[in-house]
Amino acid sequence: MSPDSKISKSIFAKRPVKIVVGSDERVYYVHRGTLEVHPSFDARLKASTDEYEEAIDWSGFDEQTIDCVLNFLYSGGYQAPQATSVAAEDEQPSPPDSPQSQPSWPHSPTPIFPVRARSLSPVAESSIGPDSPPTQALSECDLNDRPLTPLEYCDGVTLATDHEKQDQHQVEPEQETEGHTAAEIYLHAKVYSFASQLDFEKLEQFALNRLAQVLVALEQTDKAPFPYLVDAIRLIYKTTSTVDGARNLLSQFVALRYTTLAGEDLDELITEGGEFVVDLSHKLARRLTTTAMAFKKVEYLTHRNEELKAESAEKDKELKALREEVRPEPAQGFPAFTYQI
Structure with a gap:
């Protein structure tokens, strides 16, 4: 056989x-x-x-999500179809370039299974950084350590290298921004939510990487991610535990692009409060803190540069004076001769 x-x-x-x-x-x-x-x-x-x-x-899960799950079971991956924001009672797709004016609740946002609390290994606990949710004991020291981590380096994200992308025939982020990339945010969030609730770790990791890939691609454009981003955030924060890779990734994306994302869609989400606002506020506070520290450092370096220039000018004067002192004078007692040829 x-x-x-x-x-x-x-x-x-x-x-x-x-x-x-x-x-x-x-x-x-x-x-x-x-x-x-x-x-x-x-x-x-x-x-x-x-x-x-x-x-x-x-x-409790829509057919689009289960299609992706079954594709992953048989092939180890899934391709994003025409993903859209799904309203509770109307699941007709809306054009990707014309998202719904009002953010909609995802289909069945209530957890199908009890959300499990994830335990961290000693190594993971010791490596918790300021990119982690506030429930992971974010300290004031951590807040001032470093700027926000780029999305591709967030905890749990392992994006393929350029060589792996070529082997897997994956498109580049610039190419992914064409078509319905923004709508894929919600699709990958739905698949991730499914995997998180049912302990399907490999699918959870795959969906998280696909979500990160889309968000990284959108960072390079001015394409509006709404209402898909809002739907994804609501779903993830409704169906996952407090220590979660997708929560960290989505709040990180909003914190990094907060000034460009500000608008009615984001304002409505923020007015709802909840754990997302807590996570976002910690990240924004860290961003403001590191920005202020950068300005202070620039101010210090500018001041120090002026001091060094003044010190250099003084040293130049001293050097010139010393050169005048050691310059040899004409020898005394010898007549001056004039040679004529």
């Missing part, structure tokens, strides 16, 4: 599992083998379906 046949048997030999998806309760099927290769995810599903004897109830 060839290795390929063994793989096929492990995935396809068992009876498929029934899945109920979306508010319309559409029926999907998935092979057990694709679920069983992800232990934590598989264990959680088996516990809720009596070892898959019952249908998996994913009626």
Whole structure:
């Protein structure tokens, strides 16, 4: 028996599992083998379906999200379709270049499963930095340590290198900004929320990287990320724990581009308060602090430069005087001769 046949048997030999998806309760099927290769995810599903004897109830997640999940189960990735902001009662897509004037609540924002509290390893606890949410004991010392970290270096984000992008035929950020990139913010947030709630760590990491990739691309343009950004923030903060990579990434993006994002959409989100505003305020405070420190440093360096110029002028005068003192005078007692040829 060839290795390929063994793989096929492990995935396809068992009876498929029934899945109920979306508010319309559409029926999907998935092979057990694709679920069983992800232990934590598989264990959680088996516990809720009596070892898959019952249908998996994913009626709280829309079909677009589950399509991405199933694609990831079978291929290890997913491609973003025409992603849009989804209203609670109307899921008709809106043109990406003309987002809805009012931010809409994501479909079923309430957690489908209890949000788990993530424990940090000793190494992770010791490496908590000022980019982490305020619940991670953000200190005044941390606040003044350094400027906000670029999105591609945020905790948990591992974007592909240029060589890996070429191997995987991934497009560059400049190319990603074309089309419906802004709408993908909400799509990746939905997939991340699903993975976070169901302990699907590999999908969670993949969705976080895709979300970071889109946000990094949008940083290079003036394209409006609303209402997709607002929907994504609401969903992530509603369905994840306080120590979370997507929370950190989204609040970091808003803090870094706060002056360009300011407007009615962001104002409405901020007036709602909550943990997002707490995270954002800490990041903005750090940004203002580091900016003030930079101005003080520039002022100090300018003042020091003037002092050094004055000191240099004094030294030049002293050097000139010393040169005058040591300059040899004409020898005395010898007649001056004039030679004529």
